[in-house]
Amino acid sequence: MIARVRGTLSGGGKTPYDRPLLAYLFILPGFAIYALFVLVPIAGTVRYSFYQWTGFSAPTFIGLDNYRALLKDDFFINALGNNIYFILFYTVLPILLGLFLTSLLARSRLRGMAIFRVGLFLPQVLSPVVVGIIWRWIFAYDGPINEFLTVIGLDGWVRPWLGDFEWAPRAAGAVGTWVEYGLCLVLFIAGVQAIEEDLYDAAQVDGASAIQQFRHVTLPGLRQQILVAFVVTFIAALRVFGMVFVLTRGGPGQETQVVSMLIYDQAFRFRQAGYSTAMAVVLSVIIVGVSALTLYGQGRREEDA
């Protein structure tokens, strides 16, 4: 084995693809760390999902019972529904908003774009807890939103946003839109700048309106970026935890409860670590599944093209 590696080492002049063994050798340290801190824990999580386990006692194997219980768990189904509802605010709205703003911004060479980019990207960089605290203050009953509504005479609209059964999910969702649209916008603007200027010129010569240019030149040119934005924000919608925890604790009632908060509660408050890992596995499978399908679909389309 070692001899073969040595042999390839002295080969010289070949591309790395001709020396897979050597390549694996270089990957090994990184892979070992990745395996130790990512793959092994994931395997452990999957394993414990088949056990009844408090988190410290001896686990008891119960087969698929945790998963069967999940199907009948109203809290879980409700929380999963809320996560799916959040896709509207975390994924759909930011992408639409990003595209709309891109169509306004991209064609004009704006001064100080770098500063705008930093500003728009900031919510992405902030810790979810910080975002949660800021918006909790903004949505407070005596906070700026309600004060503004009072000042402009819309007293009837004043409400306890985060404690209102009807409005809390929308308010918590809107914060997600605020966090994610900047990411989408920055991605799209970068993408637009990579589109050949000639295409727009040609479209203009053909008499295409601004809307038609957007529809037939910009949008197809941004397919890659939209896809990335979709996958990233979709994952964010399904695994949201800190922000909702700070904003509403899942309340009022169970209106903004999300799966990751149930996972936390089951593992650390109720000592049902086994059941909790089953939830985590289901959530991960959904996230990985949808992301993989999306990327796979894109790959196929590119092969076709």
Place this chain on the structure above:
Amino acid sequence: MKKRSIMLAVLLTLVVAVIGAMPTLTTAQEAVTLVVWDNWTRDVEVAMMEQLNAEFEEAHPGVTIVKEAYVVDDLNALLPLALSEASGPDVAQVNQGYTAMGPMVGAGLLLPLNEYADQYGWWDRYAMSLHKRNSFAEDGSQIAVGNLYGVSNAAEIVGVYYHRDIFEEHGLSIPQTLAEFEEILATLKAAGVTPIVFGSLDGWPAIHEYGAIQHAYTDIDTLDAFMYRLEGGTFINDANLKAAEKLVEWVKAGYFSPGFEGMDYDNATASAFINKEGAMWITGSWMAGSLIEALGEDTVGFFVFPPAEADAAPLSIGGVNLAYGIRATTEHPDLAAEYVDWITGPRAAEVLLENGFLPASAVDATALPAGTLNTDVVLGWMTISEANAVGHYLDWTVPNIAGYIQELMAERVTPQEFLDKVEQEYLAG
């Protein structure tokens, strides 16, 4: 910086734990080391406990107390393992309930304390209903029965804080019944004062609002049966229904802060009370220190939430802190018991009181300064403890109850539906 000092503290604790676990080199002498794991972690708490430990050492030459402080989560996680080792703590504060004390009792890690309790008179320290919380069946399967496995030294009570000047201004006095309390609510509301400062955004404060009214209607045996899952334990009864109806009635009457659904506890609710945006606040004794700091000793008073019937006991939400238990395999059980007696005894109560904590055992009421908030809180606690009328936090048995109460207050469910939902989770748990 703070993170670093925490890391340092953790490291130090580890070092101490390792050193403590090594066989002592000084065993040749008569010296005895008693290792105590407790839950007093903040600076002022550590100083207080170290003072008591020093006094104990003074009275027992040759005895050294090694105090190791852990937050509750760490105690829950580490104690079961530590108690199973020969080098584990001799005395430790054990969390009550089915996820902590129960399994430890079941595994035979804790010493039954009944004989020591007889010997030292621990039974008379505080209400029998509180000793039940520190008791378990020998196999750890049922709380509130069987042997005693721990003794507590601090307490908390949920009651009503009120602004003395607002009460004076409107000619109000401390209510003795729920009806009198409702008269106060109506008077204040009519005068344009928000009667009760309250915010339910965090969920859990709603448990105090409903719980206070529910405790006024129910009795300790019914409540205990429900909380401890004894035979016949149920949430479906008239008292709980009346309390739910009453809570909705109060919401409709506008007795709580406007926009309470969107107010959190630490900022919105606390500052609303401190800024006198309302007359009363139903919450726990843990706020007394902050209120004294903000408003002084004598501007705010505290009373126990009154019962529905004039001659009934004023049952009130409350509890005791993590209980001092003894490792079953300790080499010094008698000394450990003596320590437990000391740390939960009259002198400890005195020191706790001096430092602004609420002692679990009775203190000399005549020595307390009149008209201060601390005195009100201590007297309130002693009233319910002596009457064996210390109630419960309902989420202890039904973890999601705060959400159901939010639904009830928003009239998303009727009072009967609320009861059914709680019962459903109770039966599933």
